[in-house]
Every structure is written in structure tokens, then in C-alpha cells.
Amino acid sequence: MTAEKDLHTLLATMHPEVREGEFVYVLWPHGRPLAGAVAAAVREAEGLTVVLPRADADSLGLPYDFVGAWITLQVHSSLEAIGLTAAVSAALTQAKISCNVLAGFHHDHILVPVADADRALEVLHELVAASGEDKPAPELVLRSEQPADRPAILDLTAAAFAVSPVTGLPVQGEPEEVELVRALFDCEEYLPEFSIVAELGGDVVGHVISTRGRVGELELLGLGPIGVLPRLQRHGIGSALMKETIARGNAAGERGIALLGDPEYYSRFGFVPSTSLGVAAPDPDWGIYFQLLPLAVWPGGVSGTFRYAKPFGIA
Numbered sequence: 001m002t003a004e005k006d007l008h009t010l011l012a013t014m015h016p017e018v019r020e021g022e023f024v025y026v027l028w029p030h031g032r033p034l035a036g037a038v039a040a041a042v043r044e045a046e047g048l049t050v051v052l053p054r055a056d057a058d059s060l061g062l063p064y065d066f067v068g069a070w071i072t073l074q075v076h077s078s079l080e081a082i083g084l085t086a087a088v089s090a091a092l093t094q095a096k097i098s099c100n101v102l103a104g105f106h107h108d109h110i111l112v113p114v115a116d117a118d119r120a121l122e123v124l125h126e127l128v129a130a131s132g133e134d135k136p137a138p139e140l141v142l143r144s145e146q147p148a149d150r151p152a153i154l155d156l157t158a159a160a161f162a163v164s165p166v167t168g169l170p171v172q173g174e175p176e177e178v179e180l181v182r183a184l185f186d187c188e189e190y191l192p193e194f195s196i197v198a199e200l201g202g203d204v205v206g207h208v209i210s211t212r213g214r215v216g217e218l219e220l221l222g223l224g225p226i227g228v229l230p231r232l233q234r235h236g237i238g239s240a241l242m243k244e245t246i247a248r249g250n251a252a253g254e255r256g257i258a259l260l261g262d263p264e265y266y267s268r269f270g271f272v273p274s275t276s277l278g279v280a281a282p283d284p285d286w287g288i289y290f291q292l293l294p295l296a297v298w299p300g301g302v303s304g305t306f307r308y309a310k311p312f313g314i315a
């Protein structure tokens with residue numbers, strides 16, 4: 001995703017909001033316990049800077065110069081907001097309004113001189129309008145992967161699996177799913193119409209791949225990996241990719257889809273533990289995490305062990 005497009009969306013959704021009251025920066029007296037409604041603090045070698053309501057500074061007898069209005073930009077990701085704060089401070093500078101930027105875990109905040117608060121809000125609202133707030137949200141497109149999509153798919157797979165879904169811990173180096181997807185693209189069990197990308201505003205933001213798997217002679221689909229860009233997770237993109245795979249599977253007369261994953265997520269699409277349909281997992285230790293979705297033409301009476309495409313490296 002290009003930074004420019006990102007910024008466009010971020011600007012359109014920043015929702016500037018003014019906090020009530022006036023805020024001041026004070027240098028906290030060394031050794032004195034913190035007091036008052038501290039809104040932000042920065043420790044430096046020279047001392048502790050504290051931002052707090054003006055009334056608190058007055059009652060504590062702390063001196064200050066700058067009296068500011070506090071504006072919060074209600075965007076979600078602090079990482080994404082890097083470009084945002086640069087754009088915001090540039091716009092305010094152009095309007096000759098000085099601003100101090102504070103980045104919190106969830107949002108970015110700017111403090112502008114109290115006297116300029118209304119004008120600052122106007123500038124910010126103009127920025128929102130110029131970024132096309134009223135434009136309709138880009139539509140999610142689901143389509144078969146094209147060879148040109150592969151670098152983007154590998155990048156998003158690396159991002160999606162940077163934290164292991166099994167351990168919940170950050171992965172050192174390239175997640176193994178990246179090499180797996182790379183190998184699946186070139187294996188003989190690759191099925192072009194079951195490598196599906198989700199595209200948003202022209203960018204690949206999600207991908208799912210299903211390859212040929214078997215139980216004895218019975219051909220099934222082995223689904224995975226599936227990944228969505230972390231910042232867009234929990235927005236329905238994974239579900240859309242799952243439903244598209246199921247719809248394509250039914251349309252193609254596939255019998256069923258097998259996968260390894262959390263039943264809490266996949267049961268919503270109709271997946272059940274594979275053993276309940278007579279299919280054993282390639283690794284018996286997978287237990288209920290190995291699941292199967294019988295499609296419209298599931299034959300019944302199936303018995304045997306599921307075999308994934310060769311790149312999975314499981315017998």
C-alpha cells in the first residue's frame with residue numbers, strides 16, 4: 001500500500017477532537033511527588049516535563065509559559081499516524097499556528113496555543129475535507145491470484161505471520177509460512193482458482209490458498225495459509241476469503257476442504273473436527289485443530305488420513 005493512499009485515508013478519518021480545558025507544560029520540581037491530573041510526561045536528562053491542566057499547575061504553584069488547547073486525532077494506529085502528524089503539523093505551520101505533537105499508544109495529540117484553537121480545528125477540518133472524506137469506501141475485490149501479485153502476497157504473508165498464531169510470540173526471521181506459500185505456487189498440487197487475493201483500493205491486503213490434498217484416492221482441498229494484513233484484521237476480510245473459497249469449491253464440484261486452525265474461528269464457516277467425518281489428521285497430535293468442511297457433494301463413508309500437497313512436508 002502506498003504511503004500516499006494511506007495518508008489519504010488517515011486524514012479522512014482523523015476526527016480531531018478538542019479536550020476540555022487548557023493545558024500547560026511545566027518542568028517538574030526534582031524530588032517532588034507527581035500531583036494533579038498529569039496528562040503526559042517526558043523524562044529527560046535535564047528533568048521531567050509534565051503536561052497538565054492549567055488550573056492544576058496554578059494550584060500547585062508551578063510556573064509555565066505555553067498555554068495550549070489539546071486536540072486528539074482519533075485515528076487508530078500510532079504507526080500509521082506518523083505520516084498523519086507530519087501532514088497535520090505542515091498544515092498548521094502553513095496557517096502560522098505552532099503545534100506540539102504528542103504520540104500516545106492509541107492516538108496522536110497536538111497542543112496548539114489556546115488563542116489559535118478554533119483556527120487550528122478549521123485547518124484540520126479543511127484537511128479532512130481535502131482528503132475526500134465523502135468518497136465512498138473502496139470496495140473489497142476478491143479475485144484469483146495473478147503471477148504479478150506474488151511479491152505482495154509473500155509480503156503480506158510475512159506480515160500476517162510475524163507473530164506466531166500458535167505461540168502468540170514474535171517470529172525471528174522470515175515466518176515459515178512465506179516459504180510454504182512460495183513453494184505452493186510452484187507445486188504440482190497448485191490450483192490457480194484457489195489462490196485468491198483480497199484487493200482493497202488496488203492493493204493486495206489478504207490471501208488464501210488451497211491446494212490439492214487427498215484421502216486415499218479421494219481429492220479434497222487443503223486450505224492454508226490464509227493471511228490478512230495486520231492493520232486490516234478483524235474487518236471481515238478473512239471471512240470474505242473463506243466464503244469465496246467455499247463458494248468456488250462448491251461451484252467446482254469439490255468434495256470438501258480440510259485445514260489446520262483454531263476451531264473458534266473456522267467453526268463459523270461450518271468446519272468440524274475431521275475425525276467426525278472419518279478423516280484422520282496427518283499428525284494425530286493436531287486433534288480438534290484439524291478440521292474439515294464437507295461441501296455439497298461430500299460423498300460420505302470416507303475413511304483415511306488426509307495428505308497435504310508436498311510442500312507441507314507432512315506424509
Ligand SMILES: CC(C)(COP(=O)(O)OP(=O)(O)OC[C@H]1O[C@@H](n2cnc3c(N)ncnc32)[C@H](O)[C@@H]1OP(=O)(O)O)[C@@H](O)C(=O)NCCC(=O)NCCS
Nearest residue numbers: 160165226227228233234235236237238239261262264265
Ligand atoms: C486469521 C485471519 C486470516 C482472520 O482474518 P480477519 O480478516 O482478521 O478475520 P475476520 O475479520 O473475517 O473475522 C474476525 C473474527 O474472527 C475472529 N478471529 C480472527 N482470528 C482468530 C483466531 N485465530 N482464532 C479465533 N478467532 C479469530 C475474531 O475474533 C473475530 O471474531 P468476531 O467477529 O466474533 O469479533 C487473520 O486474522 C490473520 O491473518 N491472522 C494472522 C495469520 C493467521 O493466524 N492465519 C491463520 C492461521 S490458521
